[in-house]
Amino acid sequence: MxxxxxxxxxxxxxxxxxxxxxxxxxxxxxxxxxxxxxxxxxxxxxxxxxxxxxxxxxxxxxxxxxxxxxxxxxxxxxxxxxxxxxxxxxxxxxxxxxxxxxxxxxxxxxxxxTRDVRAHQPLMVTDTDPGIEGDPAIQRIGLADYEPYLDAAIAMYTEEVGVTPLDGSGSYQRYVRMLIQMGHAMGALQRVRGQASRVWFKSDIGSAWSGCCQVQGVWISPELRGRRLSIPAMAQVVRLCRQRYPVVSLYVNDYNTRARRLYQGLGFRTVGELATVLY
Structure with a gap:
C-alpha cells in the first residue's frame, strides 16, 4: 500500500x-x-x-x-x-x-x-428526461442570488445532518459560491416587492465526471411540503442536469419511502447501495 x-x-x-x-x-x-x-x-x-x-x-x-x-x-x-x-x-x-x-x-x-449511521442508501440513476412536465420556475442560480441560496443551503444541511455547516472558516460559504459559479446550483426564488428574495426549492450537482452527475441537497421550504411541488421541481432539475450530463444519479436513505417513490416516478431506477457514517 x-x-x-x-x-x-x-x-x-x-x-x-x-x-x-x-x-x-x-x-x-x-x-x-x-x-x-x-x-x-x-x-x-x-x-x-x-x-x-x-x-x-x-x-x-x-x-x-x-x-x-x-x-x-x-x-x-x-x-x-x-x-x-x-x-x-x-x-x-x-x-x-x-x-x-x-x-x-x-x-x-x-x-x-458516531453521530449517525445510514447503512442503506439506495443509489438511483436515470438517463432519460422525465415523462412529466417540469416547473419552469426552477432555474440555475446566479451569483446575484447567492445570499438567499446560501440561506436555503444552510437550512437544508442543518435539517439533514443535524448540525450547522458553518464553522467560522467560511468554507461552506465558499463551497456554495463555487456551486453557483459552476452552474451546479438550481432552485426557485420567491420575490416580494420591498422584501428580500428567498429560495423555496433548491438542489445541487454535488459531483460530476465522465458524462455522469450526482444530485444532492434537495430541499423544499417546510411550509410548502405536502403540496406535490417537489415532483415538477425535480423533473425540471433532471432536465437541467441532462443538458450537461446525460446520466443523472442520486442516493436517498432507505427509510425515506416518499422520496424513493417520487424519484421512481421520474424514471430513476436503483442500481446499487451506498452508506454513510457521520461523526
Whole structure:
C-alpha cells in the first residue's frame, strides 16, 4: 500500500470506471484537482495486488473507500490510525461497513462514537428526461442570488445532518459560491416587492465526471411540503442536469419511502447501495 500521486492517474481512473456512479464523489474531485496530495488536499491510498491497483481510499474530511478487497480495507484501517480527523465515512455500503468495522476493531473508541449511521442508501440513476412536465420556475442560480441560496443551503444541511455547516472558516460559504459559479446550483426564488428574495426549492450537482452527475441537497421550504411541488421541481432539475450530463444519479436513505417513490416516478431506477457514517 502507498499514497498515490499524479503519475498514477491513468490506473486510478481505470479503478474508478469499474463503478463510476458509486465512485463519483472521488472521481469528480480528482478530475478537478488532480491526484497529487498537495493539490487534492488529502492523500489517496492505493492497494496493489500483483502490480494491479485493486482498491483505494480517499483520506480527507470524507473517508471514501473504493473497492471492497478485504485485505486492502484492513491495510487502510491500519494506515489511517487511531486519531479521527474525518467528518464521515461514505461510499459503497459494503466497503463503508467493512472499513468502519475495521477501524473500530483496530483503534476503538474514537471511531466507534458516531453521530449517525445510514447503512442503506439506495443509489438511483436515470438517463432519460422525465415523462412529466417540469416547473419552469426552477432555474440555475446566479451569483446575484447567492445570499438567499446560501440561506436555503444552510437550512437544508442543518435539517439533514443535524448540525450547522458553518464553522467560522467560511468554507461552506465558499463551497456554495463555487456551486453557483459552476452552474451546479438550481432552485426557485420567491420575490416580494420591498422584501428580500428567498429560495423555496433548491438542489445541487454535488459531483460530476465522465458524462455522469450526482444530485444532492434537495430541499423544499417546510411550509410548502405536502403540496406535490417537489415532483415538477425535480423533473425540471433532471432536465437541467441532462443538458450537461446525460446520466443523472442520486442516493436517498432507505427509510425515506416518499422520496424513493417520487424519484421512481421520474424514471430513476436503483442500481446499487451506498452508506454513510457521520461523526
Amino acid at each position: 502507498r499514497v498515490l500521486d499524479q503519475h498514477d492517474i491513468a490506473e486510478f481512473e481505470q479503478l474508478l470506471r469499474r463503478d463510476p456512479l458509486t465512485n463519483l464523489f472521488v472521481a469528480s474531485r480528482v478530475a478537478h484537482l488532480g491526484l497529487a496530495p498537495e493539490q487534492l488536499g488529502c492523500a489517496v491510498y492505493g492497494y496493489h495486488v500483483g502490480g494491479e491497483l485493486v482498491a483505494a481510499c480517499h483520506v480527507g474530511a470524507n473517508l471514501v473507500p473504493i473497492g471492497d478487497d478485504r485485505d486492502a480495507i484492513d491495510a487502510f484501517a491500519e494506515a489511517i490510525g487511531p486519531r479521527r480527523r474525518v467528518w464521515s465515512i461514505m461510499g459503497s455500503a459494503q466497503a463503508v461497513r467493512q472499513l468502519h468495522q475495521g477501524l473500530v476493531a483496530r483503534w476503538g473508541d474514537s471511531w466507534a462514537r
